Amino acid sequence: MHSKISVVIPIYNEEGNIINLIDELIPIVDKIGGEIIIVDDNSNDASRDLVLKKKNNVNIEILLLQHAKQYGQSAGLLTGIKAAKNDLIVTLDGDGQNDPKDITSMLKVWENNNENSYLLVIGHRQNRQDNWSRRYASLMAKRFRKFILKDITPDSGCGIKVFSRNLFLSLPYFDHIHRFLPALTRRHGGSVISHIVSHRNRSSGVSKYSNWQRFRVGLIDLYGVSWLIKRSSFPIKLKDEDK
DSSP states (O other): OOOOEEEEEEESSOTTTHHHHHHHHHHHHHHHOEEEEEEEOSOSSSHHHHHHHHHTTSSSEEEEEEOSSOOOHHHHHHHHHHHOSSSEEEEOOTTSOBOTTHHHHHHHHHHHHTTSSSEEEEEEESSOOSOHHHHHHHHHHHHHHHHHHOOOOTTTTOSOEEEEHHHHHHSOOOTTGGGSHHHHHHHTTOEEEEEEEOBOOOOSSOOSOOHHHHHHHHHHHHHHHHHHHHTOOSOSOOOOOOO
């Protein structure tokens, strides 16, 4: 049986989504055992107050952490994962487009394949509920990643993931690392399994990133990660001892 989980959710201005997401997570986390960690990236809406009120009225542990200024999604993940009590991490986007019901099947994949402690199980969104421009931008990013990084992961940008705390904290941290976890996991000697998950419409609010922002920083990061992979010199595997 798997260990207890820490569900880490970075949010920024998600007052219309976060409580519904927590309500969906509560029975899942209650059954499995674990905690929910919300990292508020200095929202200027009611997100923080809503989570504070909610956490005081539920029977599972909800930890709310708040950045003093806006640092971005990857920083939110780092903050939450550092604070996690459990080694098994589940991440979700705070906009509610990831379905918490997929956590159960992803944990089964983890249980059946975790011989490699550096295992990443990542969602592969089917029937994405995004507009055509965002889907097109994601397709172009996927092609660039495949060409430059040799990353064959079909959906590196999916927010729902399962991995060990130790894996994430062993990787070189940089802003936007969450988009490159599959390539970096493989660089680290780990394995990556893509698992088909559902995808939902955003019920409230808007995306915090424009396609131009994604493209601009993504291109810079692509070449940075490519350099990092090529400069890897640490031993991934050791020879078996002579018998």
